Amino acid sequence: xxWRLFLLLSAMILGVQAQPTPGRLLVHCGTVIDPGxxxxxxxxxxxxxxxxxIEAVTPGFVRPQPGDQVVDLRQAYCxxxxxxxxxxxxxxxxxxxxxDRFRMSPALQALRATVYARRTLMAGFTTVRDVGGNEGIDLxxxxxxxxxxxxxxxxxxxxxSLAIMGxxxxxxxxxxxxxxxIPSEAEGVVxxxxxxxxxxxxxxxxxxxxxxxxxxxxxxxxxxDGSSPxxxxxxxxxxxxxxxxxxxxxxxxxHGDEGMQRAIRAGVASIEHGTFMSDQTMQMMKEYGVYMxxxxxxxxxxxxxxxxxxxxxxxxxxxxxxxxPVIQETFARAYRAGVPIAFGTDAGVFxxxxxxxxxxxxxxxGMPPLEAIKAATYNAADLxxxxxxxxxxxxxxxxxxxxxxxxxxxxxxxxxxxxxVMKAGVIYKQNGQxxxxxxx
Numbered sequence: 001x002x003w004r005l006f007l008l009l010s011a012m013i014l015g016v017q018a019q020p021t022p023g024r025l026l027v028h029c030g031t032v033i034d035p036g037x038x039x040x041x042x043x044x045x046x047x048x049x050x051x052x053x054i055e056a057v058t059p060g061f062v063r064p065q066p067g068d069q070v071v072d073l074r075q076a077y078c079x080x081x082x083x084x085x086x087x088x089x090x091x092x093x094x095x096x097x098x099x100d101r102f103r104m105s106p107a108l109q110a111l112r113a114t115v116y117a118r119r120t121l122m123a124g125f126t127t128v129r130d131v132g133g134n135e136g137i138d139l140x141x142x143x144x145x146x147x148x149x150x151x152x153x154x155x156x157x158x159x160x161s162l163a164i165m166g167x168x169x170x171x172x173x174x175x176x177x178x179x180x181x182i183p184s185e186a187e188g189v190v191x192x193x194x195x196x197x198x199x200x201x202x203x204x205x206x207x208x209x210x211x212x213x214x215x216x217x218x219x220x221x222x223x224x225d226g227s228s229p230x231x232x233x234x235x236x237x238x239x240x241x242x243x244x245x246x247x248x249x250x251x252x253x254x255h256g257d258e259g260m261q262r263a264i265r266a267g268v269a270s271i272e273h274g275t276f277m278s279d280q281t282m283q284m285m286k287e288y289g290v291y292m293x294x295x296x297x298x299x300x301x302x303x304x305x306x307x308x309x310x311x312x313x314x315x316x317x318x319x320x321x322x323x324x325p326v327i328q329e330t331f332a333r334a335y336r337a338g339v340p341i342a343f344g345t346d347a348g349v350f351x352x353x354x355x356x357x358x359x360x361x362x363x364x365x366g367m368p369p370l371e372a373i374k375a376a377t378y379n380a381a382d383l384x385x386x387x388x389x390x391x392x393x394x395x396x397x398x399x400x401x402x403x404x405x406x407x408x409x410x411x412x413x414x415x416x417x418x419x420x421v422m423k424a425g426v427i428y429k430q431n432g433q434x435x436x437x438x439x440x
Contacts, residue, residue: 025399026069081390129380138157159203211250219319293383
């Protein structure tokens with residue numbers, strides 16, 4: 001397809017081939033904050049890195065041997081690389097952005113996505129789950145990053161979100177039918193159990209790591225409904241069953257309570273947003289072990305953007321002002337009720353690279369800083385099914401390490417000022433500045 005060729009060409013132009021440091025890399029950390037390992041900060045630790053993986057985490061500052069390299073972070077606070085479980089790296093909201101799909105070629109969108117990917121990594125997010133892209137850009141972006149052609153976070157991607165006809169992720173909403181036609185599984189639109197199964201299989205064929213469904217209406221789609229259920233339970237169950245056959249999980253976008261309950265009973269792994277979640281649904285999530293991915297930043301951002309004349313079309317602006325402000329309060333209730341929480345922002349609905357603002361809103365809503373960090377490390381890795389590789393600083397895991405100069409347990413906003421970023425043993429940011437990578 002044309003977009004794959006264009007992304008390949010752009011990757012060749014921007015290409016980098018980052019390589020882990022040969023031998024041992026000793027990261028001397030003044031304090032390690034790793035809530036998946038210890039409920040208390042761990043002073044004076046050395047993270048021993050060999051290749052892409054952590055070899056050991058040792059008390060004190062290990063003396064280097066010949067051939068070792070040392071990173072001096074003795075005045076800093078080290079954490080596992082952060083994980084954002086709800087991003088859209090192939091887009092970024094802006095005034096009049098609804099026409100971008102008609103004005104911008106897939107090639108230009110792909111090039112723009114490389115900028116968003118770099119910003120995200122430099123913000124300390126070494127891994128993201130991308131839950132809905134267009135033109136296959138998210139799939140290709142993941143592959144280009146994995147090949148070392150461009151700089152960005154490790155990506156687990158959904159490809160096109162699955163929706164019903166006229167539902168939240170129906171790409172033809174609000175546009176003339178004689179121009180865009182009637183969408184099908186190829187556009188991520190499914191209707192009925194058989195169609196739902198085909199849609200999942202097509203997503204997997206295209207390379208999806210996770211399946212994303214829009215279980216209710218949404219805010220930014222050009223459709224009046226923002227919260228009513230949009231799948232029958234048997235359709236969701238069919239999607240979950242096919243995904244499980246291939247070892248994949250299903251994430252369910254949902255604002256309305258009935259749609260959440262259908263999705264939970266059908267077996268989804270996470271509820272994204274959860275705006276109008278009832279106490280009964282919170283109890284169901286605990287019983288079924290379903291994570292909430294709250295995206296408070298997106299809620300507040302769309303509510304603010306809706307106040308700008310012409311930023312959204314009127315039907316979207318109304319939903320944004322009604323739904324957006326509710327998410328933070330619902331998150332507070334869910335946390336108090338003991339619902340499992342995994343960090344997610346919906347970056348792309350707001351500017352990429354500002355992902356850590358979500359921590360501020362989580363703490364503001366009553367979650368202790370250590371728990372908020374755990375949501376973006378251990379819990380996120382658990383929801384990804386990647387605890388063997390991610391989420392903590394332990395031997396055998398990918399060497400994803402970030403550092404900040406201020407104590408985030410005293411002021412969580414410190415996580416908005418990441419000074420050091422390492423992903424899989426490669427240093428991408430040091431002393432607050434990007435580290436140039438060798439060209440392939």
